[in-house]
Amino acid sequence: MPKLPTRAELQHQVDVLHSRFAELQVQPAQTLSDLELALRERVKELDCLYTISVLQETHFHSRDRFLQSVTDCLPRSWQFPEYACARITYRDKAYVTERFAESQWRMTASVVVDGMPQGTVDVYYRTVVPSAADSPFLKEEYALIRAVAERVGSVLTHMKAEADLRDAHRTIQMEHQALQESNIALRAVLARLEDEKQAIRASVLANIQKIIMPIVFELELEVTGRQRSYVTLLRQSLQEIASPFLTQMARDYVQLTPVEIAVSTMIRNGLSNKEIAQLRCISAATVRRHRENIRRKLGLRNRKVNLATFLQSAPGRDSASNSYSAASLTDMETETSR
Missing domain, CATH: 3.30.450 (Beta-Lactamase)
Known part of the structure; x- marks a missing residue:
């Protein structure tokens, strides 16, 4: 041209x-x-x-x-x-x-x-x-x-190019506005879901603390021997539910299997290999293999670090674990160490 x-x-x-x-x-x-x-x-x-x-x-x-x-x-x-x-x-x-x-x-x-x-x-x-x-x-x-x-x-x-450009700009602005409104609505929904989740969690924890734990605590004082070990494990498991330990272990150490997480909880609560074997109906040798796998996956192999101490130092010992008297805890620790 x-x-x-x-x-x-x-x-x-x-x-x-x-x-x-x-x-x-x-x-x-x-x-x-x-x-x-x-x-x-x-x-x-x-x-x-x-x-x-x-x-x-x-x-x-x-x-x-x-x-x-x-x-x-x-x-x-x-x-x-x-x-x-x-x-x-x-x-x-x-x-x-x-x-x-x-x-x-x-x-x-x-x-x-x-x-x-x-x-x-x-x-x-x-x-x-x-x-x-x-x-x-x-x-x-x-x-x-x-x-x-x-x-x-x-x-x-x-003129046509200018008109197409203006139309495209208006369309982009409308889509941007719609996206902003959708994001605001989505954030509101997520915030509401988070509030509901926190409310449900708080309700469950409150029911555990107010209804279940007093019963378990009284039962633990009444029974002796091996039965008391079961009740103690039940109490400690309920306390772990009310704390972030299990959630954090599953999140931070994804290589741990569910069985290894359960064994880690027992070790953290001070149970011996023999007690863990009795409670899980497995041999003591199997418990030792679980302990070795847990140490390896936690990066503790060839390190002079006590596994129970390491697990107890992890976050999760919140107020739910300390809501009972020191004397009662001392009695239970003495019983589980037998």
Whole structure:
């Protein structure tokens, strides 16, 4: 596509032609009439292209006003403006001059937008005009209408790109706003679920502390021997439920199996290998293998660290574990160490 002249270039050409036309007016008219006529037509053509450049800047955001203004300026750029009328069609809409009428004297050029013909620029003479040639139109006018159609197509392409960009920007803004609202709603739902979870946990812990633990504590004082070991393990397991030890072990040491976590809880509560074997109905050798696997997975192999002490130093000894008297705990530890 040839490069279109800029507004400044068109203005410069118009000024030069006006100066040249003024010089020619002082010479004999009979020798310069043809040249004067050609210059007049050239001035009108350049003035037409310059006017379209001005309209492009003035009505860039209004396609209808731009096309109608371009249509209105076309007749005066032709050789016989008093007989000329014009029409620009774009898609399914037409823009016409006053007293527009189709006739057999017509010239046209296609308006191309985004590489596809989208309309036409048409200039008619409503009636026959005085012309010695076979066609009432000058060859320069054919070049002019092609230039007009090309410039109109270029402006419409830019307008369409700007409109698409604005639509995309509005869509993105709407989606962004919807996403923000969804995030706010989601955070509210998550906060409500977290509150409900905390409320349920607090209710369960309160029921354990107020209802179950007093019964287990009284039962532990009444029984002796092996039965007391079972009750002690039950009490300690309930205390672990009320503390984050099991949750933290499962989260921090994902390689531990459920059996190893259960054995870790018993070791943490001070049970011996023999007591763990009795309670789980396994051999003492199996308990020792569990202890070795637990030390390896906790990174304590070849380290002089007591496993029970290491487990007891882990977070989880919250207030639920200390809600009973020191004397009762001492009695129970003495019993479990037998």
